[in-house]
Amino acid sequence: MTLSALSYNPQTAKSFIDEVIERSHQNLYACYQCRRCASGCTVGEETGITPDYLIRLVTLGDRDAAVDNALVWQCVSCYTCGTRCPNNIQSGRITETLKKMSREEDVIPLNPNIAYFHDAFVQGCTRWGRVNEMEFMGYYELKNIGKHMLSFQFRKAYEEIASQIKLGRSMFKQKRLHLKLHTSRGRKEVKQFYKIAVKKKASLKKERRSQIKNRQE
Numbered sequence: 001m002t003l004s005a006l007s008y009n010p011q012t013a014k015s016f017i018d019e020v021i022e023r024s025h026q027n028l029y030a031c032y033q034c035r036r037c038a039s040g041c042t043v044g045e046e047t048g049i050t051p052d053y054l055i056r057l058v059t060l061g062d063r064d065a066a067v068d069n070a071l072v073w074q075c076v077s078c079y080t081c082g083t084r085c086p087n088n089i090q091s092g093r094i095t096e097t098l099k100k101m102s103r104e105e106d107v108i109p110l111n112p113n114i115a116y117f118h119d120a121f122v123q124g125c126t127r128w129g130r131v132n133e134m135e136f137m138g139y140y141e142l143k144n145i146g147k148h149m150l151s152f153q154f155r156k157a158y159e160e161i162a163s164q165i166k167l168g169r170s171m172f173k174q175k176r177l178h179l180k181l182h183t184s185r186g187r188k189e190v191k192q193f194y195k196i197a198v199k200k201k202a203s204l205k206k207e208r209r210s211q212i213k214n215r216q217e
């Protein structure tokens, strides 16, 4: 029996599962734990958490474990789980929803590099309407190397720089790395979308903080 099962609170569990259903548009109540999704999950073995287990955490109302685990951050949105599910549950949408919740609650991901990757992607898309490899890698590596430097792990920082130079050279040779910055035609619209999303995120964050405060009281 899991800790969540022992501390099960029907009221908080219901409000959490309903929130995940509403935001992911997936009917978690339909899951009967057949584990067909688990056998096909691309990252399940590496993360140690499979989609069925994640759904179980949500239905048991274990919010902390559901928003802060490796599958939420390492899911590659391949949707293999959804194609195998007899109830058409797209767990990739659930991981995406939980990832958003985790950001709203300022949870530091188990692997911060994944959050740097997301940030680098969003930064580039907002500015240019698309990703430019040089800028993307620069932003990502600055954060990554900065993290090593701040924790006095100079050897790791050096190794990271060396490996990125090697990767950059190889990509450049294969014409996969472009020095010129490219823009997309709809970048103004992308910027607008981003602004709307930031506003929405701020109001959700406020709402979530007050919910957390209420839960702790």
Ligand code: SF4
Pocket: 030, 031, 032, 033, 034, 035, 036, 037, 038, 051, 052, 055, 084, 085, 086, 087, 088, 089, 091
């Ligand atoms: S395949 Fe569908 S019903 Fe079966 S455990 Fe996975 S999500 Fe639940």
Ligand code: SF4
Pocket: 040, 041, 042, 043, 044, 051, 074, 075, 076, 077, 078, 079, 080, 081, 082, 091, 092, 095
């Ligand atoms: S979408 Fe995510 S959870 Fe589903 S199989 Fe792919 S990696 Fe696993």
